[in-house]
Amino acid sequence: MVGRDPEGRLELAVEGARSGHGASVDFRRTTLRGISSSPLIRACGPRGTLLDATAGLGGDSFILAAAGFSVTAVERSPLVAAVLRDGLARAAAEPRTATIAARIELREGDARTIIAASQSVWSVIYLDPMYPVKSGSALAPKPIRLVREAVGDDLDSRLLFCAAAQASCGRVVVKRPHHAESLWCEPDLVFESKLARYDTYLRQGKSLRAMAQGIES
Numbered sequence: 001m002v003g004r005d006p007e008g009r010l011e012l013a014v015e016g017a018r019s020g021h022g023a024s025v026d027f028r029r030t031t032l033r034g035i036s037s038s039p040l041i042r043a044c045g046p047r048g049t050l051l052d053a054t055a056g057l058g059g060d061s062f063i064l065a066a067a068g069f070s071v072t073a074v075e076r077s078p079l080v081a082a083v084l085r086d087g088l089a090r091a092a093a094e095p096r097t098a099t100i101a102a103r104i105e106l107r108e109g110d111a112r113t114i115i116a117a118s119q120s121v122w123s124v125i126y127l128d129p130m131y132p133v134k135s136g137s138a139l140a141p142k143p144i145r146l147v148r149e150a151v152g153d154d155l156d157s158r159l160l161f162c163a164a165a166q167a168s169c170g171r172v173v174v175k176r177p178h179h180a181e182s183l184w185c186e187p188d189l190v191f192e193s194k195l196a197r198y199d200t201y202l203r204q205g206k207s208l209r210a211m212a213q214g215i216e217s
């Protein structure tokens with residue numbers, strides 16, 4: 001469900017939770033120091049247009065926009081999209097974050113449909129589907145648990161990879177937990193961070209389209 005916290009922000013919460021105990025979006029808290037050298041930004045390569053096909057609560061979209069990408073952020077859960085839209089509106093009204101928020105266009109819908117219907121050519125398509133659940137692993141942070149509660153397990157993420165690989169884009173970057181296999185084949189490049197890795201598939205040398213056809217067959 002979605003409610004309002006005591007400061008009036010829209011928040012994602014479990015049924016019956018008290019106001020203020022959910023997850024809202026507040027980009028004022030996002031640390032931007034050192035982002036240019038972060039594995040996420042290095043994986044996404046030269047600045048350009050980027051489709052974040054799994055926007056969630058927009059944390060990665062905001063960092064990518066702060067680094068200079070023009071981001072189209074796509075989220076298919078109406079509840080999650082509403083909370084993100086609320087956070088983006090507040091970021092647009094704050095002098096410190098307004099320029100960054102202006103680089104993010106939020107679209108609600110399934111990224112597979114949006115990619116299929118679009119004429120756009122993106123420099124990068126970025127995917128961060130829900131991680132596969134691993135028994136015995138540490139409890140995920142609350143916002144991630146609440147998003148999973150709202151959207152489920154993203155079991156179609158290989159099909160989303162396939163759609164991304166068939167789209168006009170220079171590279172596809174997939175965020176994965178260290179314990180999980182690649183979404184499809186071995187990536188061309190891997191950028192490691194403490195908590196995740198970024199599997200990077202490049203257009204040059206290898207046809208992403210052929211890889212996607214491999215998935216479909």
Ligand SMILES: C[S@@+](CC[C@H](N)C(=O)[O-])C[C@H]1O[C@@H](n2cnc3c(N)ncnc32)[C@H](O)[C@@H]1O
Pocket residue numbers: 053054055056057058059060061074075076077080109110111112128129130131147151154160
């Ligand atoms: C792990 S969260 C993404 C977290 C995000 N990177 C962040 O920084 O907040 C995955 C999100 O992708 C969304 N999603 C998964 N598949 C999608 C699709 N095909 N189209 C649009 N959204 C999708 C889910 O609804 C969920 O909100």
